[in-house]
Amino acid sequence: MAKGIPKQKNLLVVAALVVAIVAAALYLLQPTSPTSPPSPSPATTPSPVNRPEKIVVVVNPIPRDRVAKEATELEEFLERRLGVDVEIFFPLNVAAIIEALRFGHAHVALGVGSLPAALALSVADVELSLVEVREVIIDNKPVEAPYYYSYWIVLKDAPYRSLEELRGKKACFPSELSTSGYIFPMYRLVQLGFLKPPADPKQFFGEVVFAGGYAQCWEALKQGHVDVTIMAGDVPARLYWEAMNNSKILEQQGPMPSHVVLVSKKLPPEFKQRLKEALLELNQRQDLMRKFVSAIFVRFEERKAEEHLGPLIKALEETGLKERYLR
Structure with missing residues (x-):
């Protein structure tokens, strides 16, 4: 190949x-x-x-x-x-x-x-x-759809009320190749005026981590290693609810295909x-x-x-x- x-x-x-x-x-x-394929039945x-x-x-x-x-x-x-x-x-x-x-x-x-x-x-x-x-999961409700959303989250007891307050802070993304975990979050930052094309999260955050998945980023947030991360509505339900029940949403992006x-x-x-x-x-x-x-x-x-x-x-x-x- x-x-x-x-x-x-x-x-x-x-x-x-x-x-x-x-x-x-x-x-x-x-x-x-x-x-070699099996012979199909006459029916x-x-x-x-x-x-x-x-x-x-x-x-x-x-x-x-x-x-x-x-x-x-x-x-x-x-x-x-x-x-x-x-x-x-x-x-x-x-x-x-x-x-x-x-x-x-x-x-x-x-x-x-x-x-x-x-x-x-x-x-x-x-x-x-x-x-x-x-x-x-959309708006915390299970639905059947050909699209979904992702969310910027911080810990529930964090002092932040908006993404703007996270300028210069530490952010975790699942992967640079993730539609819901990177591309659309970058799009949201551009829409809010925090980034200019070509979008680079280092233009806004003081430190950027690519952890390899949503579970890893959630763990980094729980442990206090980062200040903000992304969670998506198509991750396993157990991970989604653990994260959402212990965090607050600052922004969302989508719909994503x-x-x-x-x-x-x-x-x-x-x-x-x-x-x-x-x-x-x-x-x-x-x-x-x-x-x-x-x-x-x-x-x-x-x-x-x-x-x-x-x-x-x-x-x-x-x-x-x-x-x-x-x-």
Whole structure:
């Protein structure tokens, strides 16, 4: 698999992704099941259409040995519905998913986050087929939606009443590659006039920490290592409620788009439609899809890429970060 990845200003991030992509490329060569498809039963044999001999599906990075049985079940379901051999692969990271799509090593990607999806749409010959409706928390209420929000929080007994009072203080972000944990929070700071494009949190905060996840940032806030952090409405409910019950919200940002399904444009139109119908049929197998796309998956639904990813593109443009993250 080729090694090209999105350009980043941070050379250490770029170097790390290059190493990950090389490893993932080797990993992708290992199938999860035999390559010859089982014979479909007469009742489910698809009518003849122009179709490929085999399609490769990549999913969000998860240990494949944990879902080997379910992977086989999903492969066999798709093979019966599509009449072709289907192989599921588990890349080591999101960058490898993008590269697999970009260089034609994969035809379908499930559970792709909005930022890597936007990048894939800009560098690979793919289109957005479906979006995820998920169980998220908005305004402290569980809802089913294809979007969600994130929140700036401080400890409940902290003296701060607004983000403006946190100028020069310590802030924790999950990752520079997080839509809800970094890009949209930067967008909110720009909207409030605290940052100018290209947005850099160091323009406002005295110290910035990237802890690697929401749980790590919450722990840093609890321990007093930072003064403010971000919490999102799509994290595990236990983490969300622990954080929200012991903190106060200063600002919120969103709506932010949920995960998506990407499909190669090179697949025949009739076959892409059949694939979409098969995936929509999986809405009846929520238990199975929660293994592969999201633990809070509810269903797939159709939305246009411009409508779904529009808020993200606008955030990238107005923060001056679009060139950094998208080509």
